[in-house]
Amino acid sequence: MDAVRPFVVNVADLIHRPGARRHELLTGQISEEMHVAETVVAPNAPLEIDVVIEEASEGVVASGTAKTVWTAPCRRCLGPATSVFSVEFQELYSHHVDPEGETYPIRHQTIDLELVAREAILLDLPLAPLCSEACRGLCPSCGADLNDGPCPCATVPSDHRWAALNVLLPTTEPEH
Ligand SMILES: [Zn+2]
Numbered sequence: 001m002d003a004v005r006p007f008v009v010n011v012a013d014l015i016h017r018p019g020a021r022r023h024e025l026l027t028g029q030i031s032e033e034m035h036v037a038e039t040v041v042a043p044n045a046p047l048e049i050d051v052v053i054e055e056a057s058e059g060v061v062a063s064g065t066a067k068t069v070w071t072a073p074c075r076r077c078l079g080p081a082t083s084v085f086s087v088e089f090q091e092l093y094s095h096h097v098d099p100e101g102e103t104y105p106i107r108h109q110t111i112d113l114e115l116v117a118r119e120a121i122l123l124d125l126p127l128a129p130l131c132s133e134a135c136r137g138l139c140p141s142c143g144a145d146l147n148d149g150p151c152p153c154a155t156v157p158s159d160h161r162w163a164a165l166n167v168l169l170p171t172t173e174p175e176h
């Protein structure tokens with residue numbers, strides 16, 4: 001394993017050997033930042049790639065999972081949100097240069113697994129992340145972070161909108 005490019009692996013032992021396959025568990029860091037909206041995978045975020053590489057007639061197929069960490073402002077409370085997440089991928093690395101760019105290249109009998117990991121991660125980053133599924137968000141009236149406890153608005157006894165609704169409710173008086 002190359003210490004500088006831990007996700008570049010040599011596949012010389014698989015090329016043109018039908019049925020050949022190899023498992024790799026690679027750990028390192030994302031080389032460049034990635035982001036979708038405000039969700040960011042920082043440069044140097046940990047990246048773990050668990051992959052099986054198999055010989056295919058046109059090259060090799062890499063199938064596995066990539067695991068990293070994203071950070072973002074929470075959609076509800078705007079506080080920091082972060083999560084470890086994993087995505088699955090299955091991609092062909094081809095001997096032939098693909099003018100359409102639909103397959104990844106085998107170069108000098110090596111493949112760069114960070115390429116497929118990055119693409120799979122980008123497709124799966126959350127667009128509206130939460131700091132927690134139970135996040136209470138901000139009070140729409142006073143803007144207080146309700147995760148810190150109830151705000152003064154919560155002590156207002158009744159909202160007029162609900163009072164209006166109460167009028168429409170059927171009477172609860174017993175019938176005679
Ligand atoms: Zn939140």
Ligand SMILES: [Zn+2]
Pocket residue numbers: 139140141142143144151152153154
């Ligand atoms: Zn409030």
